[in-house]
Amino acid sequence: MSIIRKVTKMRMKRFAIVCLVIVAMTAGFIARSQVDRNDPFAKIQREEALSRSLSASAPSTSPTDVTPRSDVDLRPLQVFYQVLFRLREEYVEPIQKSRERDMTYGALNAMLDSLHDPLTRFFAVDQTKIVVEAQSGKFYGTGAVMSVRQDKQGEITEEKLVVTSTLPGSPAEKAGLLSGDVITRIDGKAVLPYDPFQRVEKYVKLIKNGKMTDQEFRKQLEIENDRLKDGIGFHKVIDMLSSNGVKEYVLTVARPKVASPVKIKVALGETVVDPVTERLINHSVGYIDLNLIIKPAESEFNNAIAGFKKQGVKKIVIDLRDSPGGSLESAQAIAGNLIPKKPLSILQLLKGKRRTLSANAAPAGGQWTGQTVVLVNSGTTGLSEVLAAAVHDGAGAKLVGSKTFGSNFQQTFLKLADGSAVSMTTGKYLTPRGVDFRNKGLAADVTVSGSAKPGMDPTLDKGIEVLTAGKVKG
Amino acid sequence: MTKKIYYTLPVVLLLIAAFMVGFIAPDVSASRGNPNDLQARINRLPDLLKTLVDRPSNDDTELPVLTTYYKVLGELKDSYYGKAIDDRQLTYSAIRGMLSALDDPYTRFLDPDSYKQMREENEGNFVGIGAQLQVNKDQQVYIKEPIPNSPALAAGVKAGDIIFKVDNKPIAGLDIDQVVDRIRGEEGTKVKLSLIRGPKKKLVELTIVRRMVEFQMVEWKMLDAANGIGYIRLRGFNEHSDSQFESAITQLEHKKLKGLVFDLRQNPGGLLNVAVDIGSRFVESGPIVIIKYRSGQQEELCVEKSKQNHKRYPLVVLVDKQSASASEIVTGAIQDNKAGTVVGTNSFGKACVQTVSTLNDGSAIAITTAKYLTSKGRDINKVGVKPDVFVASVEPKSGEDVIEFGDLKKDVQLIKGINVLKEKLGISAGKASGGKVR
Numbered sequence: 001m002s003i004i005r006k007v008t009k010m011r012m013k014r015f016a017i018v019c020l021v022i023v024a025m026t027a028g029f030i031a032r033s034q035v036d037r038n039d040p041f042a043k044i045q046r047e048e049a050l051s052r053s054l055s056a057s058a059p060s061t062s063p064t065d066v067t068p069r070s071d072v073d074l075r076p077l078q079v080f081y082q083v084l085f086r087l088r089e090e091y092v093e094p095i096q097k098s099r100e101r102d103m104t105y106g107a108l109n110a111m112l113d114s115l116h117d118p119l120t121r122f123f124a125v126d127q128t129k130i131v132v133e134a135q136s137g138k139f140y141g142t143g144a145v146m147s148v149r150q151d152k153q154g155e156i157t158e159e160k161l162v163v164t165s166t167l168p169g170s171p172a173e174k175a176g177l178l179s180g181d182v183i184t185r186i187d188g189k190a191v192l193p194y195d196p197f198q199r200v201e202k203y204v205k206l207i208k209n210g211k212m213t214d215q216e217f218r219k220q221l222e223i224e225n226d227r228l229k230d231g232i233g234f235h236k237v238i239d240m241l242s243s244n245g246v247k248e249y250v251l252t253v254a255r256p257k258v259a260s261p262v263k264i265k266v267a268l269g270e271t272v273v274d275p276v277t278e279r280l281i282n283h284s285v286g287y288i289d290l291n292l293i294i295k296p297a298e299s300e301f302n303n304a305i306a307g308f309k310k311q312g313v314k315k316i317v318i319d320l321r322d323s324p325g326g327s328l329e330s331a332q333a334i335a336g337n338l339i340p341k342k343p344l345s346i347l348q349l350l351k352g353k354r355r356t357l358s359a360n361a362a363p364a365g366g367q368w369t370g371q372t373v374v375l376v377n378s379g380t381t382g383l384s385e386v387l388a389a390a391v392h393d394g395a396g397a398k399l400v401g402s403k404t405f406g407s408n409f410q411q412t413f414l415k416l417a418d419g420s421a422v423s424m425t426t427g428k429y430l431t432p433r434g435v436d437f438r439n440k441g442l443a444a445d446v447t448v449s450g451s452a453k454p455g456m457d458p459t460l461d462k463g464i465e466v467l468t469a470g471k472v473k474g
Numbered sequence: 475m476t477k478k479i480y481y482t483l484p485v486v487l488l489l490i491a492a493f494m495v496g497f498i499a500p501d502v503s504a505s506r507g508n509p510n511d512l513q514a515r516i517n518r519l520p521d522l523l524k525t526l527v528d529r530p531s532n533d534d535t536e537l538p539v540l541t542t543y544y545k546v547l548g549e550l551k552d553s554y555y556g557k558a559i560d561d562r563q564l565t566y567s568a569i570r571g572m573l574s575a576l577d578d579p580y581t582r583f584l585d586p587d588s589y590k591q592m593r594e595e596n597e598g599n600f601v602g603i604g605a606q607l608q609v610n611k612d613q614q615v616y617i618k619e620p621i622p623n624s625p626a627l628a629a630g631v632k633a634g635d636i637i638f639k640v641d642n643k644p645i646a647g648l649d650i651d652q653v654v655d656r657i658r659g660e661e662g663t664k665v666k667l668s669l670i671r672g673p674k675k676k677l678v679e680l681t682i683v684r685r686m687v688e689f690q691m692v693e694w695k696m697l698d699a700a701n702g703i704g705y706i707r708l709r710g711f712n713e714h715s716d717s718q719f720e721s722a723i724t725q726l727e728h729k730k731l732k733g734l735v736f737d738l739r740q741n742p743g744g745l746l747n748v749a750v751d752i753g754s755r756f757v758e759s760g761p762i763v764i765i766k767y768r769s770g771q772q773e774e775l776c777v778e779k780s781k782q783n784h785k786r787y788p789l790v791v792l793v794d795k796q797s798a799s800a801s802e803i804v805t806g807a808i809q810d811n812k813a814g815t816v817v818g819t820n821s822f823g824k825a826c827v828q829t830v831s832t833l834n835d836g837s838a839i840a841i842t843t844a845k846y847l848t849s850k851g852r853d854i855n856k857v858g859v860k861p862d863v864f865v866a867s868v869e870p871k872s873g874e875d876v877i878e879f880g881d882l883k884k885d886v887q888l889i890k891g892i893n894v895l896k897e898k899l900g901i902s903a904g905k906a907s908g909g910k911v912r
Contacts, residue, residue, distance in 0.1 A: 071551055072544070072547060072548065072551065072561060073561040073562065075562075075834065075835055076561050076562045076564075076565035076566070076835065077540075077544065077561075077565065078834050078835075079565065079569070079833045079834055079835050079837055080540060080543065080565050080568065080569055081540060082831075082833045082834060082839070083569050083572070083573075083583065083833065083839045084539060084540060084572070086831055086839055086841055087573075087576075087581075087839075087841060090768070090829060090841050090843045091576070091581065091768070091841055091842065091843070092767075092768050092826065092841075092842045092843055092844060092845060093768065094768065099575065099576070100538075100539060101537060102575035103539050103572040103573075103575040103576075104537040104538070104539045104542050104543075104572070105537075105575065106571040106572045106573070106574045106575035107539060107542075107543050107568040107569070107571045107572040108542065108543070108546060108568070108571070109571050110567045110568055110570055110571020110572075110574065111543065111546070111547075111564050111565070111567045111568035111571060112546075113567070113571075114563065114564060114567035115554075115556060115557065115564075117556050120554070120556065205649075208609070208649070208650055208651075209609055209613065209649045209650060210609035210610065210611060210613045211613070348555075349555060350553070350554065350555050409555070410555070412553060414546075414549060416537055416542065417537055418537050420537070422546055422549070424549065424550060424553065424554050425554065425555050425556050426553045426554065426555050427555045428555060
């Protein structure tokens with residue numbers, strides 16, 4: 001009884017946190033421009049898109065912009081209004097302005113979290129700034145790219161916070177976090193899924209129907225109790241690990257193929273990622289490491305290609321390993337070098353609608369016509385996967401390495417008037433051939449096992465071999 | 475299968491259901507309707523969205539609650555790629571999220587189901603046959619106990635009867651909730667139970683008319699007939715609590731009551747007026763509680779003389795950390811007025827009052843609208859009422875059954891309470907039945 005009581009109380013304490021829960025920073029950690037109302041896929045400047053805020057048309061400034069919508073059920077809205085009205089009139093302490101802001105945040109957090117969708121969430125002002133800075137390659141926190149994996153097992157949906165990759169030179173990389181690590185605790189506190197009470201509810205059902213002993217029930221409740229007591233939701237954990245501050249956390253991670261939990265101490269810090277680095281492998285083979293598909297990468301990539309052409313390079317290796325994606329516009333621009341005007345992706349939208357997204361026209365220097373291979377691994381995520389598939393389908397480039405992550409949701413970012421923001425899933429990127437690679441990932445044409453170590457990079461070696469051998473049996 | 479955990483199951487389930495609305499403990503609350511002007515305004519939505527709903531402001535960086543919500547909802551409707559948007563559920567989530575910003579667990583939203591359940595609890599009635607069901611180790615559903623004055627008891631249902639069929643349909647394979655659903659129905663309608671009774675497995679068929687049954691809020695017994703020591707346990711403060719209490723004390727008086735142990739442990743509270751009624755049975759005069767409104771105005775809710783229809787007895791009140799709100803009002807009044815001795819642990823410490831308002835779609839909002847002080851002006855918020863005699867609650871060791879309240883061998887708080895009461899009555903404590911107090 002008292003255990004259950006405790007759990008009840010904890011649920012309350014957790015309520016605010018549960019409201020904050022979740023977000024994956026996979027494909028969409030970099031904001032896509034806001035969809036334009038008339039043509040959702042028109043290219044618009046990112047900055048402009050970000051400043052086009054929701055409340056630029058808010059009723060406080062221009063009331064006529066709140067258009068009643070025929071598809072919104074007004075009854076629940078009326079209930080919302082009644083609650084708000086009563087609070088303002090009756091709550092034991094008059095509600096201050098700053099409290100009202102927190103109430104708006106609370107409402108947005110909870111409504112978006114109720115969708116249990118890692119990419120659909122609310123960002124407070126500070127978090128929004130961090131997301132915006134990531135678009136220029138500047139990252140805060142540990143530099144671990146994280147995503148939420150959801151996996152339905154019977155009645156329970158297992159939800160895990162997974163490290164998909166670590167940014168080059170980041171504290172996470174230095175601390176030894178690895179792609180595939182599941183973060184289970186932060187400073188000893190459990191990382192809680194969207195609905196942390198699923199298990200408790202399951203046990204109650206079991207005991208109610210006599211399928212569990214009293215003793216076992218109490219034991220399980222104690223375990224849940226411990227987990228829930230100081231537990232922190234996904235979104236909050238992601239925010240903690242991505243924040244701009246000086247701090248150290250001890251993460252407990254479950255590592256694939258390692259039996260006992262691994263503890264890793266990781267600091268927060270700034271990580272500046274150079275989106276594109278290139279070098280000559282030999283007189284005929286060039287190498288481009290595309291770390292992030294962001295605005296600055298567009299011209300850097302063009303320059304790299306132009307430079308190689310000038311040097312008479314005939315073949316290139318594009319390295320998309322551990323590349324966590326970026327923005328659609330940048331992917332379209334970069335693809336303009338490789339598959340100009342060809343399809344980059346088919347975007348699956350709601351209600352069965354589809355739209356083909358094309359690569360830009362070739363830049364001034366002309367397109368790349370030489371042979372290309374693309375290196376991929378499990379850290380190749382989101383738009384990096386989209387780009388890899390497009391170059392594979394459109395230019396016949398072989399994918400060398402290992403299976404990609406399998407994340408293809410489009411995330412749209414809406415900045416609100418006070419500098420906070422909302423992100424939401426707005427579609428799904430399919431390959432130009434219409435393949436949905438969600439969770440499955442893209443298979444490599446040439447699989448290489450074993451990861452790179454100092455002085456040794458078997459995947460790169462294989463990529464070069466594929467290029468030099470000309471045709472390779474897949 | 476007499477483990478306590480089964481006995482407390484209805485409470486367990488109640489709390490789990492409560493999880494859904496994010497509430498901690500039932501509380502002191504008062505109901506009331508909607509003023510007409512509010513209704514009129516609501517009917518004019520969404521015009522109101524433009525002007526009235528959100529505070530007018532010249533600051534365009536502000537995010538007004540409702541309009542911002544409405545806009546984001548629109549964005550989701552236009553572009554969200556995921557499961558279908560359920561306006562109602564999404565709005566309920568938003569309302570709960572908005573309330574979470576108040577950091578006040580008692581200000582909470584009740585969806586229609588939770589509100590219905592709350593009303594049932596406060597009214598203290600439900601329609602049914604009035605039998606508590608359980609599952610045995612063979613996973614058969616059986617009658618734990620027919621409730622006093624219930625149709626089940628009148629029809630001859632006995633504790634231990636195994637339910638075999640409901641309305642001639644076998645129930646094998648159904649879980650207990652499904653069985654309860656089959657038995658419940660409209661008031662005045664009939665349900666036929668086929669029961670298997672006793673070691674001889676006799677088949678008993680009974681047809682029972684469903685009617686309104688009162689929740690049993692009061693449990694009473696004469697603990698020590700020789701010394702006239704009576705025991706009343708109150709589970710909560712609903713609309714039947716006071717009359718059930720009165721009936722219990724009257725029956726104890728017939729058994730020559732001399733002193734009373736009043737058990738408020740695990741009592742999470744309930745209706746404010748019922749707390750005043752019950753408090754009036756123990757306190758001679760003056761306020762039972764002082765309500766402090768947001769305006770700063772204070773209101774004393776004083777003893778209801780009409781409730782003083784029995785003698786006042788030497789009194790011990792048992793409390794624990796789950797004695798909350800209305801329980802604390804009564805305990806505080808008794809302690810302030812030296813009307814009894816409080817034994818146990820510090821109480822929960824909830825000194826606020828909620829007003830529950832019905833909303834348009836059958837949901838409701840409970841809002842903390844006032845705070846209270848005890849009868850002599852003490853603020854017990856977060857501190858609780860401190861007992862006069864501290865006795866820790868006994869948690870069962872792992873693997874042991876939960877200790878039943880009223881167990882004269884193991885319930886150490888009760889044993890201490892009896893000894894304190896004996897001292898008051900001038901009886902030597904040595905005669906106490908039961909074990910030693912730590």
